[in-house]
Amino acid sequence: MVRAIVGANWGDEGKGKITDMLAKESDIIIRYQGGSNAGHTIINNYGKFALHLLPSGVFYHHTTSVIGNGVALNIPFLVKEIEDLVSKGVPKPDILVSDRAQILMPYHILFDQYEEERLGKKSFGSTKSGIAPFYSDKYAKIGFQVSELFDEESLKEKVDRVCETKNVLMEHLYHKPAMDPQELFETLLEYREMVKPYVCDVSKYLHEAIKAGKNILLEGQLGSLKDPDHGIYPMVTSSSTLAAYGAIGAGIPPYEIKNITTVVKAYSSAVGAGAFVSELFGDEADELRRRGGDGGEYGATTGRPRRMGWFDAVASRYGCRIQGSTEVALTVLDVLGYLDELQVCVGYEIDGKVTRDFPTTVELNRAKPVYKSLPGWKCEIRGIKNYEDLPENCRNYIEFIEKEIETPISMVSNGPGRDEIIFRK
Numbered sequence: 001m002v003r004a005i006v007g008a009n010w011g012d013e014g015k016g017k018i019t020d021m022l023a024k025e026s027d028i029i030i031r032y033q034g035g036s037n038a039g040h041t042i043i044n045n046y047g048k049f050a051l052h053l054l055p056s057g058v059f060y061h062h063t064t065s066v067i068g069n070g071v072a073l074n075i076p077f078l079v080k081e082i083e084d085l086v087s088k089g090v091p092k093p094d095i096l097v098s099d100r101a102q103i104l105m106p107y108h109i110l111f112d113q114y115e116e117e118r119l120g121k122k123s124f125g126s127t128k129s130g131i132a133p134f135y136s137d138k139y140a141k142i143g144f145q146v147s148e149l150f151d152e153e154s155l156k157e158k159v160d161r162v163c164e165t166k167n168v169l170m171e172h173l174y175h176k177p178a179m180d181p182q183e184l185f186e187t188l189l190e191y192r193e194m195v196k197p198y199v200c201d202v203s204k205y206l207h208e209a210i211k212a213g214k215n216i217l218l219e220g221q222l223g224s225l226k227d228p229d230h231g232i233y234p235m236v237t238s239s240s241t242l243a244a245y246g247a248i249g250a251g252i253p254p255y256e257i258k259n260i261t262t263v264v265k266a267y268s269s270a271v272g273a274g275a276f277v278s279e280l281f282g283d284e285a286d287e288l289r290r291r292g293g294d295g296g297e298y299g300a301t302t303g304r305p306r307r308m309g310w311f312d313a314v315a316s317r318y319g320c321r322i323q324g325s326t327e328v329a330l331t332v333l334d335v336l337g338y339l340d341e342l343q344v345c346v347g348y349e350i351d352g353k354v355t356r357d358f359p360t361t362v363e364l365n366r367a368k369p370v371y372k373s374l375p376g377w378k379c380e381i382r383g384i385k386n387y388e389d390l391p392e393n394c395r396n397y398i399e400f401i402e403k404e405i406e407t408p409i410s411m412v413s414n415g416p417g418r419d420e421i422i423f424r425k
Ligand code: GDP
Pocket: 007, 011, 012, 013, 014, 015, 016, 017, 038, 039, 040, 041, 042, 043, 222, 292, 293, 294, 295, 300, 331, 332, 333, 334, 335, 413, 414, 415, 416, 417
């Protein structure tokens, strides 16, 4: 059975925790898109970890962790992430890297930084991990597949050719030193040695695993609203964040994805620029940020403070629909226990008209929130194991959200730990 775990919003919904938890019953966990630009925070018996490139199943002995062809593969970063785990006492995980994954090159990171500098105030708020230049090159067909590292002659020729065009930008657009093709070639040979132990025909491996009835998890990064097609373009990421893309980024048939568990956070947060209709500001935002997540809502990769807001039912319903969600895990509900009253954004007012449909970016930029207010529950809900034991106002909040997002909420997460979860029948 293949199950996808994806986000309905702007990312940071707590997918890492849900994946880590569900990995217990899984054989294979796959990253199929994105790169080291986002992070999943996981708290378990080994300690607290921020994973960026590895799937959140690396802590179990029985699982295989797969980096699919759809990922932006930063090879030194991957190696460092593995070393970090091992140095903190985690047994060395079983890792496979697709021979069709493309390599995030050192110049992708440089171009990401230089372009954000050049754009100044108009920048995208990139994490500067090289993701946008990486995917641009992939589709411009000047990217490097892992498999290409093993053919030195063509590799050298391609490095020379790519440096020629890249150096025009380097010198004339960004006024930076040109790259030395020989140096880059040697770096790639080092990358080859680093990645060699993990390289695998992942699609074939998964084909056989599916035939053998293995339990497979696809772990998404970011959320629906950051999808380049269906999100808040252009303030999106550069690879699809949807469960559907799991089929492509891992190399499996789309009809094998039977369960799409969409992670939805009990309030909103976002990083980077872009419209955020239910955003909070000032003290209200600061308080929620300070109490949010586990130890505050700050980016796992950059440490940047996240933008905070009320639960946005318009965005979340759309986010769930576009994922094709079969069920929802509602997370970080415990954080909201301090509020007397909670607002839920149930509509967008655009040019005097109220809509429940999530609009394109042009209209989204003019949208104002329409709120429905619900009473708070004013107590700590951590430690509660049964749904019926949650305070009534808390259950009302969950059930109100469930109705709004039109998807069954099967799990409620009431703490960052692996076991802090309430299953609903
Ligand atoms: P991801 O990118 O979707 O995996 O999300 P992140 O890991 O960046 O953000 C989720 C944050 O919330 C992390 O700090 C988690 O430890 C924390 N978290 C996840 N679920 C819960 C929960 O139910 N309650 C609390 N308090 N924190 C949670």
